[in-house]
Amino acid sequence: MQTPAQWWRSRGWGGRILAILAVLYVLYVLVVGLLLPGWARDQARQRLSELLGRDVTLERVALNPFTLSVTAEGFAVADPRTETLVRFDRLYVNAELWASLFHWRPWVGDVDLNGLRARLRREADGALNVDDILARLRQRAADEPTGPEADGEQEQAGPPAFTVSHFSVEDGSVDLIDAAAEEPLTLTLPVAFVVEDLTTRGVDEDDNRYQLHVEGPDGGSLDWDGRFAFEPLSVDGRLRMDQVDLVSFARLLEPHFRFTVPAGMLALGADYRFSAAPGQGLTVNNGALTLSGLRLRPRDGDEDAVTVPELTVSGAGLDTAGRTVTVPEVTVSDPAARAVLTDQGLDLATLFLPVDPQRAEQTREKVREEARQAEEKLRQGEADWRVRLDRFAVTGAAAVFRDTTLPEARELTLTDGALTVTDFRIDQDGLRWQWEGDTRVLEEGRLGHSGQARLAPLDLKADLKLQGLPLATLSPWVEAALPITVQQGRAGGDLTLTVAGDTPRVTVSGRASVEEGALAENGRRFLSVANLSADGLKVDTGAETVTVDGLAARGLDVLHVIDDQGRGLAARLSGEDDADGSDGGDWRVRLGRVSVNASRIAHRDLTLSPEYQVTVQDWQGRMDGFDSAGGEARVDTRGEVNGTATLTLKGTVDADPLTLDLDGTLKGYGMDTLTPFTSRYLGFGVEKGQLSLQSRVNVKDNRLDSTIDLAADDFYLGERMPSDQAMDVPVKLGLSVLRDGSGMIRLPVSLSGDLSDPDFSVSGVVLRVIRNVLVKAATAPFSMLAGLLGGGDDDLEYVPYGAGEARPREDTREALEKLATILEQRGAITLLLTGQSNADDRRALGEAELVDDLGGDWRGLDMALTSEAGRERILDAYRDRLDRDPESLDADPRERARQAWRQLLEQAAEQVDDDALRRLAERRAEQARDLLTGEFGLAARRVRLESPEVDAEYHGVGLGAEGL
Structure with missing residues (x-):
């Protein structure tokens, strides 16, 4: 058996190369398949933990040296609030070696991500659970040295070249957690998508195709597919x-x-x-x-x-x-x-x-x-x-x-x-649009609208058509502001609205109307109208004007009530005791023609007892050309008062400055309805009577001048009525004095005063005039009657007689004749004659007695002083009657005689007793009576002598009267 060395020497270079490659391949498999995964796993955990500042878990990394694929499992980034910030179950990446070599760029066949879980949490203060990571990454980027040349090269180079044939995410989800509420809310979004042929420098149409599919938490889906490229x-x-x-x-x-x-x-x-x-x-x-x-x-x-x-x-x-x-x-x-x-x-x-x-x-x-x-x-x-x-x-x-x-x-x-x-457009010409629409308003009304508008600058024009708007539905909001209830009514209109300018300026023009409208105050109806229409209406906020060509009311019914506290409607609505109805505005109001037909207006005064009410029925009239900025407007109106009397009013009105020139007439007004006033101010109710009057009212330069010709036919007071405000004058007597033989009382009344004077009151002036008339009629009736009949004031306060005389003079006869004429026209009056004497009579009687004592032909003091004999007669009487020495008077003879005569007269007047004056007064009254009943034909039953008065104001006959 060969040793490895022998084997190596026995092989040629080809065998040796193959052996080397085999050994390298085994080493590659051992390193990549067994050693490198553990090292890569630890490095990834360490580096990601340092980069993110969070604990990072990666349970397993597997590298397949044969397929050049990487598998990572059990990845997680910890989070202190949600436990896990992001995790996935498995990541698979498969590289394509031969494709990378062929295309000369990194080429990845598959990237598959399974079980992705991300949790994004928002705290109550708006902070996110990734804020610390983002801050750490920004700081790291800031700490890395970079140069401008490197930046420029990187920008020119663009992204690195690579390709991913298939990229997919399966079974993914994202949890969105909002911790701002008391209990954190979590929304989970399932995520799955596929990207095909992702390449940074691809040019083929099939490159960089992607598909994204997201399932909603409660159904629904998001599908996102397309293609992308990196450069650009x-x-x-x-x-x-x-x-x-x-x-x-x-x-x-x-x-x-x-x-x-x-x-x-x-x-x-x-x-x-x-x-x-x-x-x-x-x-x-x-x-x-x-x-x-x-x-x-x-x-x-x-x-x-x-x-x-x-x-x-x-x-x-x-x-x-x-x-x-x-x-x-x-x-x-x-x-x-x-x-x-x-x-x-x-x-x-x-x-x-x-x-x-x-x-x-x-x-x-x-x-x-x-x-x-x-x-x-x-x-x-x-x-x-x-x-x-x-x-x-x-x-x-x-x-x-x-x-x-x-x-x-x-x-x-x-x-x-x-x-x-x-x-609808927004461009260099601004913002503009057109519209049209229609809607049912408050269930019964209908509103149609159309127009066009522009914003910046604002310019809007709209046509509005309103039909049958039920006004009673709006009553709760009116009641919240005023004690007024809208009981009924329907509003309509055909209007054009424009709004323009930065301010902006608003104009409304067209026609408006109200039908069957009614308003009530605390349950009491005070205004109703069958039809109220405004034609040619124009309201302009820029010019602050209101113009109405024609304002017409039909079936208008107005009730004005003065409550038991003396407040009118305006005062009650404003909450003030004295409301003038002025809001301080400067708006100009122009009314072409105002007309009223088939209408009614009533006034009630609850401060009086019994309460007073007057009603003008069948009221009709018109006013032409009213302008609050100035200009005469003609007024012509008429109506029936309480169903019997006729009221007319004609003239002109100018609002600025306030100028009135009005003529009014009232015919046949039943005076029994005036009992509330006569009871309070005269102390009697009205039994019967009819009032007619003609009046002219003029107001100019804030001054009132008015003349009223009163005619009260068959006017008689009834029973006495208790009143603390009643005049303390013989009212019935005064009326009897004023009443002529036909039962008519005619009285001209003039009123004048400064309307700007806060102390001036028309009602106060009227009461004062009536009081003065009645007082004078009762205390100086014939002087009053003489004035009424053209004889001048103060002509018949008394019948004049010469001082110390009882025989009528010419002026005495004239006064008695005038008195007889007056009494012929005042058959209800009984004449009272009071003989009067005074100090003038005492001196006259004393002088007459002194002249008789002097004897002879007395031709008067002035003649006596011119002669010595006359002066001696005076001085002798001075010595005899006063037992004084004339020499004691230190003066020349003429002045001595004058002083002596003066003292003689004083002594003679003192010796005239009251009985002599009383007899003189009696004779004067008797002489007046005899002339009236004899020569002037006055019935004796209408003349009565009163007890004479001594030391009276006048020397003559005082006149008095008794009436019904």
Whole structure:
């Protein structure tokens, strides 16, 4: 037997080479098959642990030296929160030696990965469980020295050349874990895909084909197939998702947003191409998307906020190089939205905001800023993208608004909605679109709308047609602001709306109407109308004007009530005791013609007892040319007051400055309805009477001037009514004085005053005038009557007599004759004659007695002083009657006689007693009576003498009266 050395020497070079190769092959098998797997396994675990900073497990590595394949099993990267970050059961890689040699590049036949499991966890603060690994890798890359030359060479060289004939992942899954909620949510996505002929520098059409298939957690699938190349990097193919249940995916969003997704299916598909070559990018064609059965529900809610039974997008395209998006059509069928207003706001407006309040506010601010920047770019013609949507159509839409802030929650509804938006564009000319639509409003109304709009700058024009909007449905919101109930009514309109400019400026024009409308205050109806229409309506917020060519009301019924606290409707609505109805606005209002027909207006005053009510029925009238900025408007109106009296009002009105020139008449007003006023201010109710008046009212430069001619026919007061505010005057007597023989009271009344004076009150002036008239009628009735009959004021306060005389003079006869004439027209008055005397009479009687004592022909003081004899007569009387020495008067003879005469008169007047004055007063009254009943024909029964008065105001006969 040969030894190995002998064997080696006995063989030739051929045998020796074969032996060497055999030994090397055995060594190769031993090293690769037995030694290298363990070393590779340990090296992989160590190096990956150092690279990732995590514990890495690799249970087994097997190398097949015959097939040049590698098998790795039991690989795992540990994670402190999820136990395992990534793992796989088995990785098989089969190299193709001969193909590598033939193509002169690394060539791998198969790469098969089985049992891949990856777990990605997101914490409440947004941190991911791979953040530490990414940070470690970035730091490692930063620490490696690189030079610009090496970078340039690497960029020019591109990726290394290699080929993988078949690459597949089977039985894989990815767990997405969201730990932001109280209980972590996990979404598991099955993963399986195949890539055929993966090559970095392939040029054949069959190179780099790939297929990706992902199963959804609750059904559905994602299929992604196509082809890619590395130099330059390009990808093209088709992506398709079918029947993807959105419920599981939405669970990951629940901790971050305020809604849940109880149901929803998604399907989409698109052809795409991406190229990293210069001037290239991503293009998407034939894009299609279908959402079906989508439901969004607020957290802790029991009703859906948004439902979309079906939404389809067809033919969508995208070009990132050209920065264009095109969508031929989007259709939405039977969508519904439900918004709930609570004390925290509108839930639908916050549905997509983060749960955290601070982050929600940050999101709002971010959205506002991005919107502002986008608007500014559009305004400057610098749109980032060009977007074209040819048609967006919605059918069968519905919306519900529920307001829980009201005392009782109420809802508003829109149903049967249809909307079509066409030619939606975003480009260098801004954002613009057109639309038309129709919807049922509040179940009974109908709203049609169409128009076109542009954004940045804003320019919108819309045509609106509203029919049968039920106003009573809106009443709860009116009641929340005011104590007013909208009981009924239907609104309609045919309007054009424009909105333009940065401010923006809004104009509304067209026609609007309300039919069968009614408003009530605390259950009491105060306004109703059969039909109210506004034609030629135009509202302009820029010019701050409201123009109505024709405002017509038919069947208008207005009730104004002053409550028991003295407040009118405006004061009650404003909550102020004195509401002037002014809001301080500067808007200009122009009304071409305002007309009222077949209407009624009523006023009630509950401060009076019994309460007062007046009603104007069959009210009709018109006003032409009203302008709040100035200009005369003509007014002509009439109506029946309380069903019997006729009221008319004509004239002009100017609003700025306030100027009125109005003529009004009232005929045949039943005065028994005035009992509430007469009871309070006169202390009596009204028995009967009819009132007519003619009035002229003028207001200019803030000053009121008014004249009223009152005529009260057969007006009599009834029983006394207790009132603390009643006038303390003989009211019935005053009325009897004013009442003529036919039972008519005619009284002219003038009112004037400064309307800007806060102390001026029209009602106060009227009461003051009435009081003065009644007081004068009672205390100086004939002076009052003389004035009414054209005799002038104060003519008949008394019948004048000469001082110390009882015989009538000419003026006495004139006064008595006028008095008789007055009494003929006032048959109900009994004349009271009171003889009066005063100090003038006392002096006159004393002087007469002194003259008699002097004797002789007394021709008066002045004549006596001119002669010595006359002066001596006075001085002798002074000496005899006063027992005084005239020499004691220190003066010249003439002045001495004058002083003596003065003292004589004083002494003579003092000696006249009251009985003499009383007899003089009695004779005066008797003389007046005799003339009235005799010469002037007055019935004796209508004249009565009263007790004479001494030391009265006048010397004559005082006049008084008694009436019914």
